[in-house]
Each structure stands twice: as structure tokens, then as C-alpha cells.
Amino acid sequence: MANKNIKEMSFLDHLEELRWLLVRSTAAILICATIAFFFSDFIFNEIIFGPKSPDFVTYQFFCELSQQFGLDKSLCVTEINLPIQNREMGGQFSMHMWTSITVGFIFAFPFILWEIWKFISPALYENEKKYAASFIIISSFLFFVGVLFGYYLIAPLSVQFFASYIVSPEINNSIDIDSYISLMKTSAIASGLLFELPIIIFFLTKIGLVNPEFLRKYRKYTLIIVLILSAIITPPDVISQVIVAIPIMILYEASILISVLVVKNQEKEKLKA
Structure with missing residues (x-):
């Protein structure tokens, strides 16, 4: 407790x-x-x-x-x-x-x-x-x-x-x-x-503000935002835009996985209680 x-x-x-x-x-x-x-x-x-x-x-x-x-x-x-x-x-x-x-x-x-x-x-x-x-x-x-x-x-x-x-x-x-x-x-x-996105998602999931379903639902919108940001901050070529976008999307997917683990641990704690 x-x-x-x-x-x-x-x-x-x-x-x-x-x-x-x-x-x-x-x-x-x-x-x-x-x-x-x-x-x-x-x-x-x-x-x-x-x-x-x-x-x-x-x-x-x-x-x-x-x-x-x-x-x-x-x-x-x-x-x-x-x-x-x-x-x-x-x-x-x-x-x-x-x-x-x-x-x-x-x-x-x-x-x-x-x-x-x-x-x-x-x-x-x-x-x-x-x-x-x-x-x-x-x-x-x-x-x-x-x-x-x-x-x-x-x-x-x-x-x-x-x-x-x-x-x-x-x-x-x-x-x-x-x-x-x-x-x-x-x-x-x-x-x-x-x-720090995975860490932020960890705490937001713990307090119930986000969950894996929410993150998966808005994945496609996140991808669009990331691609737009990559196009803004990089030269107008596909290669550099992809290089910038890939790590950010990996972080987002890692955040979803972390959110899943947090929810599972919370369910286990409820069963023990």
C-alpha cells in the first residue's frame, strides 16, 4: 500500500x-x-x-x-x-x-x-x-x-x-x-x-489519465504530427525527414508498451488486495 x-x-x-x-x-x-x-x-x-x-x-x-x-x-x-x-x-x-x-x-x-x-x-x-x-x-x-x-x-x-x-x-x-x-x-x-515521453506516459497511466487503448487510437494522428514536424525542421528531402521521424515513433510505440505493463501491474495489485 x-x-x-x-x-x-x-x-x-x-x-x-x-x-x-x-x-x-x-x-x-x-x-x-x-x-x-x-x-x-x-x-x-x-x-x-x-x-x-x-x-x-x-x-x-x-x-x-x-x-x-x-x-x-x-x-x-x-x-x-x-x-x-x-x-x-x-x-x-x-x-x-x-x-x-x-x-x-x-x-x-x-x-x-x-x-x-x-x-x-x-x-x-x-x-x-x-x-x-x-x-x-x-x-x-x-x-x-x-x-x-x-x-x-x-x-x-x-x-x-x-x-x-x-x-x-x-x-x-x-x-x-x-x-x-x-x-x-x-x-x-x-x-x-x-x-522523456515513455517516463511521462508511465506516470500518466498510473494516475489514469491515459491507457493503451487511448494511445493506440491516436497513433495515426501522432504519426501525421511527427511527419509534419519532421518536414518543418529538416531539409525538404525524404531521407532526412524519415531519419528524424523514426526515433520519435519508436518512443511512442515504447510508451504504448509501458502503458500496457503499468495497467497489467495495476490489475495484479487489485487482485492481491
Whole structure:
């Protein structure tokens, strides 16, 4: 049965626990951000501005892939004309600070998950609390894989597409640093959180908001949405769109399987009761 401590805690006690969760999580992010601040050369030159180079690993991969499919070098990137500018006096310092905080959030994510687990654990059954380590490891793994997916696939495909997109030769692309950094952060963080879908479905199924039947019913609509998103964030070719769509659909199918397992476990618990 669930821990009775949650029933004994008042609403103010829960708010106090939530406050300390936020305080400790913020402290962890700031500590990681401080460390990242001193590695700015590597973070900016090698990581953030990496997709600006035609030699970036993703472009090389697509170039080889296109040749494997007999497309000659139609997907090969030989040049990326993307000058980046800063138009504000404190723009580079502000960008440095916020980028460090973003990196801090990424590396502090496992600790944040641990804090979230401690917050929700009183509401779990006793036999579920032993899965704390598994929850942290699996959730962190999915998040980091998602971040890498966003960085190595979505971000470079977006950079290459928008850098080469021209509506008129009279218009020169001179991208503001905030716009470029925003694209990189959004691609990485959003993908990382998207890859948490199986974990989210796990908890939504436990509290009864979704079930396997619901997920199967809307599978075709999900596929359409994924394909539309893939078409928006990737260059207008089928290969790159499929490469982006496949992992997302695999996550959705895994979420259905997880939902099935949760429902079966709940039925077993009811029979035991």
C-alpha cells in the first residue's frame, strides 16, 4: 500500500518540500553552470558553433548516406554561409551567462530527477520505491540521448536549411547571436524532454489519465504530427525527414508498451488486495 506519510503531511508541508526541491535543484544548476562558464572556448567553438562547419559529422553522414542511395552528392554540404553578429553592448556576456545556465541544467538533470523522485515517492507503493535508481538512470539516459539527437540531427539540419534558404538575392543573412543560440538550445532541450515521453506516459497511466487503448487510437494522428514536424525542421528531402521521424515513433510505440505493463501491474495489485 502507499506510504501513509503523504496523508499526514499538510498542504503547507508539501509546499515546503517543493520549495526545497526548487532550491536544491537551482543550486545544482548554478554549480554546473559555474563550471561550464570557465569552459566557454570549448563549449562555443567546438560544440555550439560546430554545426556551422561543413565538416560537421552530421553533414558528412548525410553525404555518405546520399551516395549509398545513389543520389550522388545531392545531400553533401560544401559551404555554410552563416555570419553571426552581436548588436548589443552586453550581448556576448549575457549570452555567455545564459548558455552556461543551459549547460548547467543539462548536466544537473539527473540530480533534478532525484529531487523529483524524493518529492513524489511518498505517494508510491512500498514495492515501487525500490525502483528509484532505475528511474534516475533510465530517465537520465533518455534525456541525454534526446539532447544528442537534437544536437546532432535537428540543430545541424535546421542550421543548414535556414542558412541556405533565400527568398531574394537582395537579402543577406546576418544572423543575430541570440537567434542562433536559441535554435541550438531549443533543439537540444526540447529533444531531451521529448525523449522523456515513455517516463511521462508511465506516470500518466498510473494516475489514469491515459491507457493503451487511448494511445493506440491516436497513433495515426501522432504519426501525421511527427511527419509534419519532421518536414518543418529538416531539409525538404525524404531521407532526412524519415531519419528524424523514426526515433520519435519508436518512443511512442515504447510508451504504448509501458502503458500496457503499468495497467497489467495495476490489475495484479487489485487482485492481491
